[in-house]
Amino acid sequence: MQLESFHGEGDESVHGYSGPIHISNGTFACDILQKEVLNAAHKVGYPTIDHLQDLKYNNGFAVCHKYIAPDGSRQDTASRYLHPLLRSGKYPNLHVLTETKVCCFVLIYVSMN
Ligand SMILES: Cc1cc2nc3c(=O)[nH]c(=O)nc-3n(C[C@H](O)[C@H](O)[C@H](O)COP(=O)(O)OP(=O)(O)OC[C@H]3O[C@@H](n4cnc5c(N)ncnc54)[C@H](O)[C@@H]3O)c2cc1C
Numbered sequence: 001m002q003l004e005s006f007h008g009e010g011d012e013s014v015h016g017y018s019g020p021i022h023i024s025n026g027t028f029a030c031d032i033l034q035k036e037v038l039n040a041a042h043k044v045g046y047p048t049i050d051h052l053q054d055l056k057y058n059n060g061f062a063v064c065h066k067y068i069a070p071d072g073s074r075q076d077t078a079s080r081y082l083h084p085l086l087r088s089g090k091y092p093n094l095h096v097l098t099e100t101k102v103c104c105f106v107l108i109y110v111s112m113n
Pocket residue numbers: 065066067068075076077078100101102103
């Protein structure tokens with residue numbers, strides 16, 4: 001919940017609204033297809049539900065929101081966490097190597113106390 005800024009409707013208790021990852025319907029949705037799928041599911045006994053991922057409901061169908069902001073931009077880890085740090089100019093020790101596989105990750109914690 002802390003990672004998301006949800007731009008949909010429904011139960012606010014199961015969403016976050018101040019995180020760096022925007023969840024929305026983006027700039028495009030194929031409404032006709034979505035309605036047809038929901039109608040077809042309804043006809044064979046599956047209810048339409050608001051939130052597929054809230055863990056309260058299951059065995060139903062819903063229009064899924066996307067890891068895409070209302071302006072259409074993809075909300076991936078690089079775009080939302082890494083690129084802002086790189087653009088800020090505040091992290092001269094942060095280097096990005098493309099086409100490179102990370103084999104080992106070492107985290108060093110230095111206490112200032
Ligand atoms: C089947 C499927 C369907 C989806 N459908 C939708 C959808 O319809 N709508 C939607 O909004 N979202 C959808 N998603 C989710 C969306 O794809 C993810 O939210 C988004 O790609 C996450 O981006 P990310 O940068 O966090 O991770 P990723 O896009 O997975 O990027 C991680 C990157 O790290 C690289 N990597 C991994 N290990 C290493 C390593 N050791 N060293 C170096 N690089 C490494 C990988 O190669 C990859 O490029 C779907 C995901 C899946 C799997």
